[in-house]
Amino acid sequence: MDNDTPVRVAVVGVGRAGWGMQCTELDRRPSMFTVVAGCDTYAPWRDRFADRYPAARITDTIDDVLADPAVELVSIATRSVDHYAHAMRALRAGKIVFLEKPMCSTYEQARSLCAESDRGPGTLYVRHNRRFEPGFGAVRSILESGVIGDPVQIRLSRTSYGRRNDWQTLLEFGGGQLSNWGSHIIDHALQFLGAPAMPLRSVHASLARVAAVGDAEDHVKVVLTGQTGTVVDVEVSGGAAIGSPEYLIWGTKGGLTGGGGTLHLRYLDPESTLAPRTAYPGVPGSEFTQPSGTLALGNRTIGSNFGQPEDLPWIEEDRRVPDGDPSQIWDHLYAAIRRGVPFPVTLEEAVEVMRVIDAARAGTPFVQESSADAHVLA
Numbered sequence: 601m602d603n604d605t606p607v608r609v610a611v612v613g614v615g616r617a618g619w620g621m622q623c624t625e626l627d628r629r630p631s632m633f634t635v636v637a638g639c640d641t642y643a644p645w646r647d648r649f650a651d652r653y654p655a656a657r658i659t660d661t662i663d664d665v666l667a668d669p670a671v672e673l674v675s676i677a678t679r680s681v682d683h684y685a686h687a688m689r690a691l692r693a694g695k696i697v698f699l700e701k702p703m704c705s706t707y708e709q710a711r712s713l714c715a716e717s718d719r720g721p722g723t724l725y726v727r728h729n730r731r732f733e734p735g736f737g738a739v740r741s742i743l744e745s746g747v748i749g750d751p752v753q754i755r756l757s758r759t760s761y762g763r764r765n766d767w768q769t770l771l772e773f774g775g776g777q778l779s780n781w782g783s784h785i786i787d788h789a790l791q792f793l794g795a796p797a798m799p800l801r802s803v804h805a806s807l808a809r810v811a812a813v814g815d816a817e818d819h820v821k822v823v824l825t826g827q828t829g830t831v832v833d834v835e836v837s838g839g840a841a842i843g844s845p846e847y848l849i850w851g852t853k854g855g856l857t858g859g860g861g862t863l864h865l866r867y868l869d870p871e872s873t874l875a876p877r878t879a880y881p882g883v884p885g886s887e888f889t890q891p892s893g894t895l896a897l898g899n900r901t902i903g904s905n906f907g908q909p910e911d912l913p914w915i916e917e918d919r920r921v922p923d924g925d926p927s928q929i930w931d932h933l934y935a936a937i938r939r940g941v942p943f944p945v946t947l948e949e950a951v952e953v954m955r956v957i958d959a960a961r962a963g964t965p966f967v968q969e970s971s972a973d974a975h976v977l978a
Contacts, residue, residue: 606630607696607937610637610671612662612686614649617700618677623652625927632934633673639665662686666693673937675727676700679767680774681968684709691722696937700727701783702957703950705774705968710954714947725933725943726950730784731791734924735859739847740791742856742919748867749853754792755833756785756847759840761811769814776816776966778807778957781836786822787945787953789834793826796952801825805960810839817966822956854914861921869913877910 609626611618618640626633637657638649650658657668665671666689674690675698676683684704690697691713703726704710717724730736743751758781768775776782793800804823812818818838825831835844846859854867868874935941961967 603938604631605938606632606634607934608636608670608672609633610639610657610665610668610674611635611649612639612665612674612676612690613678613682613700614638614640614645615642615677618675619645619649622675622677622700623649625930628927629930629934632930636670637665637668662689666690666695672696673698680779681705681772683774684713687713687724688716691716691724694721697722697724698727698933699724701729701787701950701953702774702779703954705779707951707955707958710951714951717947724947725936726945726947727929728784728787728945728950728953729926729929731787731945732924732926732928733784734921735846735863736788736791737924738863738919738921739849739856742863742865743792743849743851747853747870748849748851748855748865750828750851751792751830752850752852753831753833754789754847754849755835755844756788757835757844758785758846759835759837759843761841762838764812764818764838765814769812769816769818771814771816771966771968774968775814776807776968777818777836777838778820778822778960778966779968782820782822782834782957782960783953785834785836786824786956787949789822789824789832790949790952790956792832793824793830795824795826796948796955798827800956801827801829803956803959805964807960807964807966808839809966810837812838817964820960822960824956858918863919863921864916865919866914866916869915872913874912880908 611622614623623635626635635653635656638653639659639662640646641660646658646660659665665674673696676686676690677700678686680702683699683702687697687699704713713724742748767773768780802825806821807817808819809817810819820834820836822834823831845857847863848857849855854865856863856865858864932944936943
């Protein structure tokens with residue numbers, strides 16, 4: 601385990617995610633990974649893969665990859681509906697598996713993959729790369745600092761508007777925004793709530809198709825309540841003509857909003873001590889009565905106030921989000937494989953994402969196909 605040689609990788613599915621994301625990220629880490637094989641059923645993708653990696657093997661069948669002793673790590677970037685079958689076959693072939701999100705179609709499949717990895721000889725890792733998104737890291741650090749107090753409500757939003765028409769809009773192939781962007785943002789939500797170590801109290805959801813032209817949902821609302829009562833409101837929509845900030849968080853001592861490169865905070869000055877204050881049970885306005893019996897209302901009138909006004913010591917500031925790159929998940933994967941360092945995305949966490957996705961789909965027209973052999977690479 602403890603050696604410095606690059607991990608030998610086969611990329612299964614060299615289309616949009618495999619080619620444009622994974623291969624690009626791997627090429628930036630030549631001391632950690634060597635691409636030794638690729639697999640795709642689409643001939644033009646195989647041709648361009650061969651041009652990029654002339655020394656690598658390229659095939660149209662996953663069986664060739666799994667039988668190749670030169671392959672240590674199988675990175676699966678096929679269509680979502682195929683993830684379960686491809687990962688299960690790779691695990692049973694004794695390979696290390698890096699599985700693109702969503703890890704599969706259903707919670708039951710996720711548990712099955714986790715059990716197979718536990719049995720061995722293969723080992724499963726799930727590519728929740730947005731766990732390393734710099735904005736998420738910055739927000740989590742702010743919450744952990746306590747500057748805005750205990751979080752009461754956290755809204756996480758990724759919105760746009762488009763008449764999308766690729767396979768990600770078709771249920772047959774595992775499409776839909778719940779599995780697509782939803783996997784990332786639900787993973788963020790669970791991290792904020794400490795789940796699954798601290799089990800959720802409840803999951804509520806609403807799914808709709810607004811602008812996409814397929815039959816899968818493109819509008820997602822999932823509301824999670826954690827053990828402490830904190831609510832996380834997840835919004836993912838391809839049908840939102842007016843967007844909302846990526847983060848809007850209300851805490852007991854302040855809040856934050858923003859996204860991209862900047863977060864705006866408003867919080868009570870931690871160096872100030874607030875005066876003692878108690879609830880007044882009497883007639884509104886009568887708390888301002890002076891010893892003489894007259895009212896000291898200033899410019900207020902009886903019945904127009906909602907408690908005694910108070911000037912609070914607010915601080916407002918903008919904080920720049922530090923630079924970062926979600927592709928650093930590969931660095932963690934290398935450390936796990938070669939150094940035995942625990943991988944920061946546990947299988948239990950990845951399975952919990954699928955449990956929430958299953959719960960969100962329940963009773964809707966957007967239930968995913970769960971066939972293990974739906975669109976397997978021959």
